[in-house]
Amino acid sequence: MITFDSVTKTYPDGTTAVDTLDLTIEEGSFTAFVGPSGCGKTTSMRMINRMIDPTSGTVSVDGNDVSTVNPVTLRRGIGYVIQSAGLMPHQRIVDNVATVPVLQGVSRKQARNDAIRLLERVGLDPSLANRFPAQLSGGQQQRVGVARALAADPAILLMDEPFSAVDPVVREDLQNEMLRLQGELRKTIVFVTHDIDEAVKLADRIAIFGSGGRLHQYDTPERLLAAPADDFVSGFVGRDRGYRLLQFSSGSDVALEPLAPITESGIDALDLGPDEWRLVLVDGRPFGWVDADGVRAHAGGAGVYDSCSAGGSLFVEGGTLRQALDAALSSPSGLGVVVDSGGTVTGGVRAADVLGVIERERKSVR
Numbered sequence: 001m002i003t004f005d006s007v008t009k010t011y012p013d014g015t016t017a018v019d020t021l022d023l024t025i026e027e028g029s030f031t032a033f034v035g036p037s038g039c040g041k042t043t044s045m046r047m048i049n050r051m052i053d054p055t056s057g058t059v060s061v062d063g064n065d066v067s068t069v070n071p072v073t074l075r076r077g078i079g080y081v082i083q084s085a086g087l088m089p090h091q092r093i094v095d096n097v098a099t100v101p102v103l104q105g106v107s108r109k110q111a112r113n114d115a116i117r118l119l120e121r122v123g124l125d126p127s128l129a130n131r132f133p134a135q136l137s138g139g140q141q142q143r144v145g146v147a148r149a150l151a152a153d154p155a156i157l158l159m160d161e162p163f164s165a166v167d168p169v170v171r172e173d174l175q176n177e178m179l180r181l182q183g184e185l186r187k188t189i190v191f192v193t194h195d196i197d198e199a200v201k202l203a204d205r206i207a208i209f210g211s212g213g214r215l216h217q218y219d220t221p222e223r224l225l226a227a228p229a230d231d232f233v234s235g236f237v238g239r240d241r242g243y244r245l246l247q248f249s250s251g252s253d254v255a256l257e258p259l260a261p262i263t264e265s266g267i268d269a270l271d272l273g274p275d276e277w278r279l280v281l282v283d284g285r286p287f288g289w290v291d292a293d294g295v296r297a298h299a300g301g302a303g304v305y306d307s308c309s310a311g312g313s314l315f316v317e318g319g320t321l322r323q324a325l326d327a328a329l330s331s332p333s334g335l336g337v338v339v340d341s342g343g344t345v346t347g348g349v350r351a352a353d354v355l356g357v358i359e360r361e362r363k364s365v366r
């Protein structure tokens with residue numbers, strides 16, 4: 001779908017931003033360009049829609065050398081999302097999204113109706129449509145930026161650090177939304193980020209660039225973590241890559257221990273020994289863990305909130321080894337709570353059992 005063939009970009013001052021890049025990006029894939037500041041990620045991405053032309057080599061889209069395609073025609077099929085959303089401050093949200101389709105000849109009424117549907121699709125309440133950009137939070141503006149880029153229904157979406165200016169909680173929401181959207185839309189997405197964790201979470205392919213605009217590795221996230229091509233890549237993907245690799249292994253082989261959760265009404269009847277814990281459900285959902293001290297507190301009149309220690313993360317059946325391990329390690333009882341997709345508790349997992357599965361997998365790979 002998108003190919004770079006021996007592409008080099010040298011700026012007039014002599015800076016080589018991209019050095020002999022060869023890369024093929026498959027149709028419908030989510031590719032992340034990752035690397036330290038100044039390694040040529042943005043330059044590489046902008047050569048796809050001809051915002052920048054290469055000094056030598058060829059960039060092709062759908063088999064056509066982009067240098068032979070009119071930039072306006074080319075960009076019609078390529079959406080572009082930037083860090084600050086880049087919305088027009090004096091236009092209402094709905095018109096920010098509808099502008100390009102109107103320029104392309106869609107009636108204003110139709111374009112506005114489509115825009116409202118797109119706002120919903122990116123997780124925004126349509127009641128925001130008549131606001132101006134400054135009346136939205138950074139995360140909401142970023143969602144509008146994505147809706148606007150999708151408005152012309154482009155086959156390709158270029159995203160340049162789209163989520164780096166928002167706080168970590170909003171960023172995670174936006175990343176999850178992006179995963180959901182891509183599951184529905186299957187666009188060819190090229191996504192520039194500094195953040196290897198973001199790339200591992202979102203992308204099916206990651207290109208790691210280093211200084212001087214050199215591509216060091218182009219691989220699946222799993223292979224990048226398991227087999228970094230060189231010291232630069234292993235340094236960049238980080239020291240805890242072994243732990244992060246767990247997110248690619250299924251947790252379904254981890255043995256579950258039975259849990260006998262109780263409700264608040266059962267707390268007073270418990271007779272717990274030292275370091276014994278019971279899971280307490282509120283409204284049928286895991287609420288927290290109670291030990292002998294908690295039982296005493298409850299008998300003395302404390303509410304369920306003050307008698308229980310907060311539970312850790314939940315391991316949803318079908319999840320990864322990383323999620324299973326996290327559930328076990330974050331639980332005060334050492335037993336991670338396992339739930340089915342409907343949220344019903346089905347058992348517990350211990351860190352030792354997760355480690356046992358990891359060890360067996362490691363030996364079977366050797």
Ligand SMILES: Nc1ncnc2c1ncn2[C@@H]1O[C@H](COP(=O)(O)OP(=O)(O)OP(=O)(O)O)[C@@H](O)[C@H]1O
Binds near residue numbers: 011035037042
């Ligand atoms: N117009 C320009 N003129 C000269 N040098 C430039 C120009 N644009 C970018 N560069 C240089 O080219 C190199 C690559 O820049 P580019 O913006 O592609 O990197 P990047 O990896 O996207 O960086 P960042 O993550 O900081 O945005 C840098 O050394 C940069 O200073």
